[in-house]
Amino acid sequence: MYKKLIFEISKPGRKGYTLPENDVPKKQVDDLLPEKYLRQSPPQLPEVSENEVVRHYVNISIHNHHIDKGFYPLGSCTMKYNPKVNEVTAAMPGFRNTHPHTPEQFSQGSLELMYDLAGLLTEISGMESTSLQPAAGAQGELTGLLMIRAYHDKQGKPRKKIIVPDSSHGTNPASVTIAGYQSVNVKSNENGTVDLDDLAKVIDEDVAGLMLTNPNTLGIFEDQIIKIQKMMHDAGALMYMDGANLNALLGIVRPGDMGFDCVHFNLHKTFSTPHGGGGPGSGPVAVSERLEPFLPKPRVIKENGQYRFNYDYPDSIGKVHSFYGNFGMLVRAYTYIRMHGPAELRAISENAIINANYLLSKLRDHFELPYDSPVMHEFVVSASRQKAKGARAVDIAKRLLDYGFHAPTIYFPLIVKEALMIEPTETETKETLDEFADALIKINEEIDTDKDTVLTSPHKTPVKRLDDAKAAKEINVCYNG
Numbered sequence: 001m002y003k004k005l006i007f008e009i010s011k012p013g014r015k016g017y018t019l020p021e022n023d024v025p026k027k028q029v030d031d032l033l034p035e036k037y038l039r040q041s042p043p044q045l046p047e048v049s050e051n052e053v054v055r056h057y058v059n060i061s062i063h064n065h066h067i068d069k070g071f072y073p074l075g076s077c078t079m080k081y082n083p084k085v086n087e088v089t090a091a092m093p094g095f096r097n098t099h100p101h102t103p104e105q106f107s108q109g110s111l112e113l114m115y116d117l118a119g120l121l122t123e124i125s126g127m128e129s130t131s132l133q134p135a136a137g138a139q140g141e142l143t144g145l146l147m148i149r150a151y152h153d154k155q156g157k158p159r160k161k162i163i164v165p166d167s168s169h170g171t172n173p174a175s176v177t178i179a180g181y182q183s184v185n186v187k188s189n190e191n192g193t194v195d196l197d198d199l200a201k202v203i204d205e206d207v208a209g210l211m212l213t214n215p216n217t218l219g220i221f222e223d224q225i226i227k228i229q230k231m232m233h234d235a236g237a238l239m240y241m242d243g244a245n246l247n248a249l250l251g252i253v254r255p256g257d258m259g260f261d262c263v264h265f266n267l268h269k270t271f272s273t274p275h276g277g278g279g280p281g282s283g284p285v286a287v288s289e290r291l292e293p294f295l296p297k298p299r300v301i302k303e304n305g306q307y308r309f310n311y312d313y314p315d316s317i318g319k320v321h322s323f324y325g326n327f328g329m330l331v332r333a334y335t336y337i338r339m340h341g342p343a344e345l346r347a348i349s350e351n352a353i354i355n356a357n358y359l360l361s362k363l364r365d366h367f368e369l370p371y372d373s374p375v376m377h378e379f380v381v382s383a384s385r386q387k388a389k390g391a392r393a394v395d396i397a398k399r400l401l402d403y404g405f406h407a408p409t410i411y412f413p414l415i416v417k418e419a420l421m422i423e424p425t426e427t428e429t430k431e432t433l434d435e436f437a438d439a440l441i442k443i444n445e446e447i448d449t450d451k452d453t454v455l456t457s458p459h460k461t462p463v464k465r466l467d468d469a470k471a472a473k474e475i476n477v478c479y480n481g
């Protein structure tokens with residue numbers, strides 16, 4: 001049948017497109033597709049052998065940097081190793097071959113996994129309930145804000161503003177705007193945490209909530225969090241936690257216990273599912289009792305030992321994703337959580353914190369530290385001393401590529417000049433951290449002895465230094481090597 005299909009498809013002309021029996025009736029396809037859109041000649045497909053195809057992709061993969069190839073300390077992104085066992089479970093036929101329209105009685109295993117994963121995330125976050133639908137952290141943010149809006153509307157007191165600290169991730173004010181709220185900035189104090197005096201000034205009865213990352217984007221834990229949540233709740237406003245940094249908190253402290261009403265998870269960060277070019281992402285949201293009625297629907301429920309989708313939530317904000325979210329990612333995250341268990345989940349965060357502090361201890365004499373507080377899973381140093389000698393953060397980042405490392409995040413958070421934001425994650429060895437620190441120390445020496453090499457780097461990558469503005473406008477991702 002396969003052969004027959006290929007043969008027929010490759011025949012020229014619309015008459016060649018014979019569909020197999022029991023599929024969409026041919027007549028219907030002809031009605032749907034106007035003549036002018038139908039191909040009149042066979043497509044020009046390249047004639048290549050499997051060998052050539054494999055070499056093509058292997059070559060592309062080694063020209064790129066990725067977590068399977070080397071250290072990837074991209075601050076804020078938690079580029080931890082993606083265990084291959086996740087791929088094995090996600091590819092199990094019972095999961096992989098299940099169509100979203102499969103009747104519930106034939107997809108009990110998939111439903112059970114979703115039910116259990118939502119329960120695990122609820123437990124990990126100390127919340128009341130979880131939706132697995134959002135497809136990214138940023139979409140989780142929007143989902144959370146829409147629920148906060150629905151909450152205030154339901155109380156009959158619509159509000160207009162959301163407070164966002166100046167150290168927040170760019171997606172926070174963007175989500176606030178997309179949700180139709182006005183974003184109000186609050187300053188950080190000299191410790192790099194929220195300035196409570198400034199916060200008190202901006203709270204009023206138009207404030208619907210506060211969006212906070214904890215630990216924040218400087219890698220510093222908001223130690224006034226209990227006071228902050230009290231200030232907000234006393235004013236009738238809700239607490240949203242950007243949970244992208246949850247890799248610092250697993251099994252140690254829970255967003256629900258800190259007084260948050262909503263938190264999103266980045267399964268593609270904390271729970272080891274692929275991201276970047278390897279996505280798609282997944283950004284479930286967990287909520288407190290206050291927001292529980294407004295969660296997206298459907299939710300998976302268990303009744304008489306059977307799992308089913310329940311749509312009966314009159315106050316729900318509705319659907320935020322087609323079907324039920326990025327299911328393959330849910331399988332991977334579930335695998336990761338079950339494989340580790342509670343004690344090891346805590347060890348993940350403890351090791352992420354130890355690795356970040358170890359690396360910081362090796363670098364603290366070589367860079368300026370804008371906020372010299374103990375850090376959680378990531379830290380930010382400033383290259384302002386290096387800039388005074390003529391090499392900026394971007395030059396250091398580019399030179400690191402020559403040493404075989406991915407660059408850290410640079411120029412973020414915005415409150416630190418010449419920022420280098422470094423997140424090693426728990427999956428790296430001491431040897432790798434040592435090599436990375438040595439490379440940065442060596443680059444510092446090069447700035448003194450051989451600055452041009454640094455300023456014109458990278459020298460060893462397939463693509464040399466690009467004009468960033470031009471490269472962003474005239475994207476060329478072809479591989480011709």
Ligand SMILES: *Cc1c(COP(=O)(O)O)cnc(C)c1O
Nearest residue numbers: 076136137138169171242244281
């Ligand atoms: C990664 C990140 C986000 C956005 O998550 P996406 O999945 O990329 O949309 C939001 N906030 C913080 C602090 C992050 O690190």
